[in-house]
Amino acid sequence: MSEKKLKIVVFSDYICPFCYIGFYRVEQLKENYDLDVDWKPFEIHPETPKEGTDLNNLPFPKEYLELMKENIKKLADDVGITFKLTDKLSNSRMALFFSEFARKNGKFDEFHKLVFDSYWKDGQDIGDKTLLFSLAESLGFKRKEILEYIDSEEPLKELKKSLKELRKYGINGVPTFIIGEKIVVGAQPYEVFEEVIDKVLEEDLVL
Template identity: 25%
Template sequence: MALKIRVYSDYVCPYCLLAKKSLDEATKGKEVEVEWMPFELRPYPTPTLKPEGDYLQSVWEQSVYPMAQQMGVPIKLPRVSPQPYTHLAFEGYQYAKEQGKAQDYNERMLKAFFQEELDIGNVDVLTKLSGELGLDEKEFRILLENRKYQAAHKQALKHAYEDAKISAVPTLIIGDKVLRGMHSKETIEKVITQEISRSLKY
């Protein structure tokens, strides 16, 4: 039976894009099942951050850019101001998951924002991206406009906030082990090996 890995992330968290690379490398060739779980750092109507503000400028200069350069991941501080809310993108994720495109959708959202500076809070942008993944654009737009997956997304957030007690992203739950924040490929591999060994004992 495959080891279950849950990744709690938000599409406007640059560390989530970086963590994806470490996770992809650490899980390659291993019998694992990775599920991406929605988390909103600043749910509506909490004000979102502005890229021109001191906070984001400082965090990116001191932490994000050096880490990304070291890992070889192309990334830039998107000039979308203020940063988009991600509830619509996550409602689209619920649809993509039903269509068997969850992994592709997550990767596309992160790259669209952090490599192409696209406004992933915009229905037109999200619809176009869904089409790139082979999803039905017309159906996708309608479900976003009708908020068809609003309840499913709210349930996913309730799980993250209340059940899983997630307070920051990225957070990886590998088997029974919780890894908060950024971790190297080696650390993730070690935990995967330990959790697979532990599961075989039972």
């Protein structure tokens, strides 16, 4: 275990399978490094209707989707998780709003994991407010307080701020990991993160 606490900023969206893998990759890293992880919201498909959409309607060749699924399975096996790949793409905006509420009330990590697992392990629609309220209430939050926050302008401001921050680095994809002054894009193997983190710690580039 490293003696230095290292800050990692992660830009992520719940509907991104590689972000889910990235989440568990970070959990692996925590076993060997003292990390301060700051998850930032990013909406990769803002055009998705509130009720979600069928993945088969997306403008991708079938061969591409099959190849992506194979890649996802390989990466998931590497971090020891099982995916439940569904044909429905949820609208993630409300889940991102709820997570910001959880952040401001000290339970971001718990809610963050619940949303990820609900979508990728249980195959549930995280665009459904009923589900999100249920997850939030399981952590002790009151519906009235949640509504006051998600109906305000604040969560959208946070989302736009995060998008602007990521694009400052010239990047439009997630997951993106800012480690010290170095950047890792994508759900990379553990060894890639290990090499970057060790180098950052050695060079004392911790933020």
